[in-house]
Amino acid sequence: MLGLREAQIATLLAQQGYDAMTVGDIAQGAGITRGALYFYFGSKQEVVTALVARTVEHLWERSRATAQTDDPRQAIAAAMQRTVELWNEHGLIMRTAIDLSLTVPEIGELWKHTADLFVTAITAVLERAGIQAGTEPAQASAMARALCWMIERTFYHASQESREQLQEASATCEHIWLTSAGLST
CATH class of the missing domain: 1.10.10.60 (Homeodomain-like)
Known part of the structure; x- marks a missing residue:
């Protein structure tokens, strides 16, 4: 339905x-x-939770291939382009999920699980770029978690402005990710 x-x-x-x-x-x-x-x-909460569940499933399906790209630069560029596309297509539902994640436990769990999947993918890219595995501040997992939440927040705000702002947000986040991975030129 x-x-x-x-x-x-x-x-x-x-x-x-x-x-x-x-x-x-x-x-x-x-x-x-x-x-x-x-x-x-x-309830309306169940309707919106189901909508969020379908959206996050779509997000993950569309993003799976990014983490599997061997070249970290290509993986980062592809991930950021895909992020722009996803926020253009699903920004309203994604913002709703973020807004409700603290007050609707089911949505909070869906969003946290989705973020964890992205953190895992970002971690893999950072490790392929030569960042040491681990959870200490300068290690891949900790850096990936910070990058994931920074990207989410940056795109959340940019998606309320315009498609151009999403592109600018993407370029900035890509630069920060490349710099964090030691790949900036």
Whole structure:
């Protein structure tokens, strides 16, 4: 049910925001009755959680190949380009997930798991670039965690501005990642 109605639900989120949106609004926007909506979901929180779950699944599917590229420079460039594409396509849902991650435990867990997957991918790229494995501040895992959250926050803010701001955010994050990996020119 959700797959066919994601665009309508995203439009409602954009127009009304999560707090103002009601189950009745969701049902009407999706072109179904409240009863039909309740057949699938118990609340608006469940609807949005399902939407976030589908979005993060899509994020990971689209991002898997990046970590497998042998050349760290190419992997970083591809990762940043893919990040721009994903924020262009799913920015509203991603911002909603971030906004709700502290108050809706299910969304918080989905977002944290997604970040952990990206941290693992970033760690692999840093290690291929010669950064020592480990969790100390100058080691790959710790650096990857900081890079992941920095990229998330930078794109969160840029996505509220424009596609051009996303490109600028990408260039800046790519430069910082390359510098952190010892690959800047």
